Amino acid sequence: MDFSLPPALDDIRLRTRAFVADHILPLEQDPGARDEHENIAEPALARIRALAKAQGLWSPQVPLALGGMGLPMVGQAAMYEEANRSIFGPVCFNCAAPDDGNMRLLATVGTDAQKARWLAPIVSGEVRSAFAMTEPAPGGGSDPAMIRTKAVRIAGGWRISGRKWYITGAGVAAHIILMARTSDDPRKGLTAFLFHKDQPGWEIVRRIPIMGPEEHGGHCELAFDGLEVSDADVLMGVGDGLKVTQIRLGPARLTHCMRWLGLSKRCLEIAQDYVSQREGFGIRLADRESVQIKLGQAASAIEIGRLLTMKAAWALDNGNHAKTEVSMAKVQVADTLHLCADTAIQLCGAKGYSKDTVLEWIYRYARQARLVDGASEVHAMVLANAYGRHGDGFWSWGRADG
Amino acid sequence: MDFSLPPALDDIRLRTRAFVADHILPLEQDPGARDEHENIAEPALARIRALAKAQGLWSPQVPLALGGMGLPMVGQAAMYEEANRSIFGPVCFNCAAPDDGNMRLLATVGTDAQKARWLAPIVSGEVRSAFAMTEPAPGGGSDPAMIRTKAVRIAGGWRISGRKWYITGAGVAAHIILMARTSDDPRKGLTAFLFHKDQPGWEIVRRIPIMGPEEHGGHCELAFDGLEVSDADVLMGVGDGLKVTQIRLGPARLTHCMRWLGLSKRCLEIAQDYVSQREGFGIRLADRESVQIKLGQAASAIEIGRLLTMKAAWALDNGNHAKTEVSMAKVQVADTLHLCADTAIQLCGAKGYSKDTVLEWIYRYARQARLVDGASEVHAMVLANAYGRHGDGFWSWGRADG
Amino acid sequence: MDFSLPPALDDIRLRTRAFVADHILPLEQDPGARDEHENIAEPALARIRALAKAQGLWSPQVPLALGGMGLPMVGQAAMYEEANRSIFGPVCFNCAAPDDGNMRLLATVGTDAQKARWLAPIVSGEVRSAFAMTEPAPGGGSDPAMIRTKAVRIAGGWRISGRKWYITGAGVAAHIILMARTSDDPRKGLTAFLFHKDQPGWEIVRRIPIMGPEEHGGHCELAFDGLEVSDADVLMGVGDGLKVTQIRLGPARLTHCMRWLGLSKRCLEIAQDYVSQREGFGIRLADRESVQIKLGQAASAIEIGRLLTMKAAWALDNGNHAKTEVSMAKVQVADTLHLCADTAIQLCGAKGYSKDTVLEWIYRYARQARLVDGASEVHAMVLANAYGRHGDGFWSWGRADG
């Protein structure tokens, strides 16, 4: 039993922290460094990415042999949290969604040829990527069995038609992973394909406007009408689509938690600064009992989220699927992010509701946390069944999965 | 004991409802009808206001003799709720904040001359108004004792210097009520002044960018440097500023509740439509137990909010200050608005988070509800002391105030 | 729109309040006045009941013609709440469950002969009654379709076998209403029977020990093995059992709410007294912000519960079934009772957890509120469907039911 971070990982954490403080936080208040979608603008980003890469703080989730830092999940957790003390953080270290999940996936299941062609340019930062699975009604949203995008067999490959939406990053992605139906088999009916944005047969219908600030490339609606993909660009086997999704999803969900913890921490920092100075009715806000209770609850929520996330990361590092652990972390940390942003806004009052701080950016961003990668309600069954999963009780100290 | 609305008021409610459905809701999805601050654009607004005025649905809170509908508070509650089924509703009927509170105030405490000069043009819709009280730190936020804006005696009037912020509607207001310090007396140190935007000695420093959609005229930061106001433009007596604030605040808080209930109802309507159609995992969303529980809780919250609001309105109509009743309504309905917007977004999923519906507009707007007119925490003392206020217990059925 | 109680009803409320203060509250701390099931002992009870009857505070829910006070539901709400400021209150005024629901039912659907034989002695206080419907697994709990107790046709009547449990008051009841299956028809398969405790063919298997203090007669498990009931003792028609249940249940649920509000108010009174005196860390508890917030939330919950209860009572008085209104009240007031007892215990600390006050009595009693008459979860569907029930929206001001 050991809750400490190994020194090598703590060193990375501290270097990431310093990098964020020195190079990224100052950009948040610089209107020129922000694009029209409220994210870091490309020129500033290019400069910061070069710097991060030079310092070896780059692609933490990718094996050393493939050009990344080769961090275990617990190391990623520590680094991601620090990276996300800034709203601009993750993309600067090439660990923003959906690229990080796509890289992890390709590194895990891609063939050598696929790694060379599709993965390497994402790792190096030359291109961005997307993962196109979700469909508008009546297609497949949270239920993959409803996916309607069809891939029809042609000579040497597949011809794909259908519609996707809410595809994060699609507006700037060059390498896209696409999920389509290749048969009606309930377990083996889906297949994952790789294609390049310049291939014909598809288009971006629109960039869907959303409440929150956007990842680079936004959330797009895509139409496929005859996109042709060769057999070499099938990821894993035909019919393995669901498996691809599951392999990608566990760690991807957990990296969301890691990022959200960083943003949560940032919210409390802003609130602490404010209540330490602002007075009302003859008393400093920080000295009010109601303020202390709110801050205490938010601080506890962060600590809890971190423990759940670290436990799940450790379980993944030890070869478990950790489905329960990831679900617990996801549900809790999504709530924590909202709690911390909401608490900080309430404590900062009108200033918190204004755009004078990044709190409102985070508050809007936070609203999607309970929706992405499985609505909180969808995790209920997983968690309800978790109890008694092991022969000797809910949680075996010695084995995370069994 | 009678929970029914008198027929004459119910008729106004139904006509308002029909007007919103026929003339205002269609504009919500028309990009051309929306200005850059996400509110209804002036040309569309002018057309709708003329129509509403022609139908006699205009200035409900102003006495008949002064050109309004002369509705009691309970009638306003019914009409406001219907008006606010649209995000564009209140301003169309000249019952948007802060105009409605300012009109009610001037009709109550203004001299005849003040009514003619300052009130009449707001009632007719010729001009807009603002109420400038809140100051940036270290000035007076929720604590009026901290107000620093100073009025110094000059011949025949006052000379005012200081700074205000978050002044709703100031960007388009012509008639402005300004709170300033005229002495250090803790109870009688503040005085309310009236001035016209074209008077020299003040300026709008900036329109403060906020998370939410804005009322017309935004939330502005104002600097006063020598604004001169004549004695005729002092509202009530010198030293009566706190009294002016209290007279304005009770009903103004309650009209927020009325509007928020309309928006809350609208959120549930959108969610109901969605869950009635969308399916997943082989079941219609509306048939899922978790969905029904969420909708049931939200529907209960609206009913509760309406009862609290109506009780407070009735108490005000019967000559009580109803401070406790208004505080209870304010705290509860602010939470209800968030709950309903949040619930609807969760149920509509990605669509709810997108700008394809008005839900995200309402969600962002809702965040200020727990901040304006007294943070929810500030109402605690009022409510804690409410219990046992009457000789025979917490709430005397026969007397709302005592 | 009128939230005031008519003077005649307010007078009854005040007389009930005074009676409780003068005659019942003093008994709470008298160990000799309490029986082994933590309720008022029979000798003390007999004395108090005679006094209440003499003052005309007796059987409020029964029509004047049948010997009661003939109060409308809104009047009952006011009187019940006051009666239940004491844990011993309701039975003293002959308005304890299940007698009050049984009296209301018999007065509504009984034949004249049935009223004379079965109802009159309950109204006068000569006998007590019970309503035997719930069965142990795998019989009918919250789902009446699962009821297994069978009535078989014999000459001139019915012969009944089966098992019931959790039958409130059965230990002292002389007149019992019994629900049994007379056919397999899903809508018309149940029938209600009346029998006297001295009839052969049944027995009390055990008095089920429970967490909370008990109503007189406890919660019993009953076995039926050949109880014979004549046709004259069928309540309403054969096959009308479900209808009988529904007629009884609406008002019965609401009277729970009325009682729970009285207990809730009592909890706050005890807490207020305590925090007004006790100090810690140099400050009176009543002056702590966290204490004020807790008390304010509890006081709001009571006010909300009272409004929901009164609205439902008024709707019932006006001939509506008020199913939605009753469900909303039941769910909310059950939570309120727990909240108030829990809050008061937390504020009173060790003293609140001890038996030195009635708080712990109420806390244990409160736990059944979310279980009886439909678990809170079961009301979800009712409430979810409430929205949009009327042509013009969730809640029509003019009509409570439609």
Place this chain on the structure above:
Amino acid sequence: MDFSLPPALDDIRLRTRAFVADHILPLEQDPGARDEHENIAEPALARIRALAKAQGLWSPQVPLALGGMGLPMVGQAAMYEEANRSIFGPVCFNCAAPDDGNMRLLATVGTDAQKARWLAPIVSGEVRSAFAMTEPAPGGGSDPAMIRTKAVRIAGGWRISGRKWYITGAGVAAHIILMARTSDDPRKGLTAFLFHKDQPGWEIVRRIPIMGPEEHGGHCELAFDGLEVSDADVLMGVGDGLKVTQIRLGPARLTHCMRWLGLSKRCLEIAQDYVSQREGFGIRLADRESVQIKLGQAASAIEIGRLLTMKAAWALDNGNHAKTEVSMAKVQVADTLHLCADTAIQLCGAKGYSKDTVLEWIYRYARQARLVDGASEVHAMVLANAYGRHGDGFWSWGRADG
């Protein structure tokens, strides 16, 4: 970073688990094995304790050299949780409060002579102990500065007068630690004394009746009127009373958490069994979405509580005071115990509210969790200040305390 339990500790955990299942759980349903205070009766207890001692599952918190198992806090956490799957568990392994905290304290700060005289008989199980600190109003409750019990210097010792209450276990304790005021110094005014029950000058005024089942010896009110204690029986130095309290309190709070987790787990086991079998409205309860959500939330709360408790235990084992960690665990696990008992009762319905299971025992017991060892509100300040405690943020991965 390692979330696994070392094999030696896991072995103890599994042996404890088996012991509970084999020897203690069967006694819960045996009325003869329960005393009038709802705890295990002395004859059964004596038999079980002998068995546990024989298996080496005895006094886990005491060093090997002093006759205990010498477990680190993380090992205690694992064993305590298993021990408390039964409501009778802890005392069987000599790890019930307040004995375990007293043993830990005496082992830590006692002189060799004090260990021989006062500690050894508790470790061996010959005698029980108590810790007398809390006083009735207006004395010292949660605020030790208000302690009024006075010790006056006499030749070779001290003479003590005053009053204590809520002293757990005092009814059966032979060795008692008593806190009294020896001066008015705000930091050094309290001193801890040791005395034997047979010494003259004190008496048990009453055993305070409480809502919940009682530890052996109950919660007593004590009067001191001239108890004389020799200098040899002063624990630590004169004036070190507050220090004694703090040394005892941190680990003692955490052992509450360990026990509460075991009870929480037990509640879920009972609920799982019930919902797996019981049906209603044509569906097994375990298949209802609302049931799954409830169980999932409760299971998550247990996992969270366990992580907080283990983290704090690990920090204590590593020489930190872990004040923040213990506070977080205490607040969260107290809520978890209530949540799990409450959830299980709601799912089991009438059966859950009856005494047919141990749920109601646990529910009543749980209510004191938010009161003992610091009301949840009192921990607020500790937690609010936790954020930013370390130079580089709220929680330093590498160092638990700093």
